[in-house]
Amino acid sequence: MNIKNDQNLKNTKVYLVGSGIACLASAVYLEKDAGIPGENIFILEKDSKPGGALDGAGDADRGFVVRGGRMHEKHYECYWELLSFIPSLENPDISVRDESFEFNERFVSNGQARLLKDGKKLDVSSYGLSFSQQTDLIKLTFVPEKSLGNKRIEDWFDHEFFETNFWYIWTTMFAFQKWSSLAEMRRYMKRFIHLVDGLYKLGGVMRTKYNQYDSVVRPLRRYLEKRKVNFELGKEVVNIDFDLSADEKKASVLYFKDGSEIFLNKGDYVFITNGSITDSTDQGSWDTAAEVV
Ligand SMILES: Cc1cc2nc3c(=O)[nH]c(=O)nc-3n(C[C@H](O)[C@H](O)[C@H](O)COP(=O)(O)OP(=O)(O)OC[C@H]3O[C@@H](n4cnc5c(N)ncnc54)[C@H](O)[C@@H]3O)c2cc1C
Structure with missing residues (x-):
């Protein structure tokens, strides 16, 4: 697919199902490099917050939940490229990449009790x-x-x-x-x-300054919202209709759990990025078992 060859970019709408890093990165490059106007990009996320597996929530009384702790390393080339032009939440004068590299220069992984x-x-x-x-x-x-x-x-x-x-x-x-x-x-x-x-x-392992929700997802969201990208939270896609022909499979309708629908026009795109294993996780506590979802 070559979106740049599409002549009607102003009318092209792009629907991204899921709001994990895959979708957030897609939205950034669609707006920045493929020339899709931000207001034509729709991030459709079933949860109430964006970020997918890159979560981080809680407080000192109830405890904290981070479903996956992200280890990074210097050669996450695409990831660091993406974050090299996303302003840090705390200091918009520097990028999330620079913030993370600076943090990792000060706090070098050096596990002393690995086993x-x-x-x-x-x-x-x-x-x-x-x-x-x-x-x-x-x-x-x-x-x-x-x-x-x-x-x-x-x-x-x-x-x-x-x-x-x-x-x-x-x-x-x-x-x-x-x-x-x-x-x-x-x-x-x-x-x-x-x-x-x-x-x-744990040599060479890098971390972001805070958990990835605060250090990566929030800055990405702010960057995208500044460019008018739409975040539609609590929107679960439950079905997609396709028009099938011998050489093409084209999505035509998106159906949502709340009963709403989106009819796709010629030239619209759908990206489905609802991938990782955290999607089917649930939380338990000392006295409540997690449900299998
Ligand atoms: C415990 C754990 C540890 C990890 N450790 C590392 C690590 O150290 N280093 C590393 O690089 N990677 C690590 N990973 C992997 C990395 O976190 C994931 O690969 C990455 O975050 C996945 O991003 P994603 O956008 O593909 O999917 P996700 O983050 O899962 O995003 C998918 C999104 O789609 C949404 N969604 C799903 N279905 C629908 C629907 N029908 N309608 C609307 N929305 C929907 C979900 O709610 C979710 O927000 C780890 C993962 C886990 C689980």
């Missing part, structure tokens, strides 16, 4: 990998992803691998289980291989 056993700090100066386990790891990064099919991590490594410091550090950092996808592990290995040297102390 504990029976309440005691473990020595993680060695990852404890045998020569053949190291070979298995390297081999994993070289084989084509296709060749892995739907293998699990435990299909690739020997039993002892899952007792090594490396595995405990890896699994607690990236939330892998033995039965998780081997292809996914391969992707993470390739993506983060430059950090492996310092993984035992």
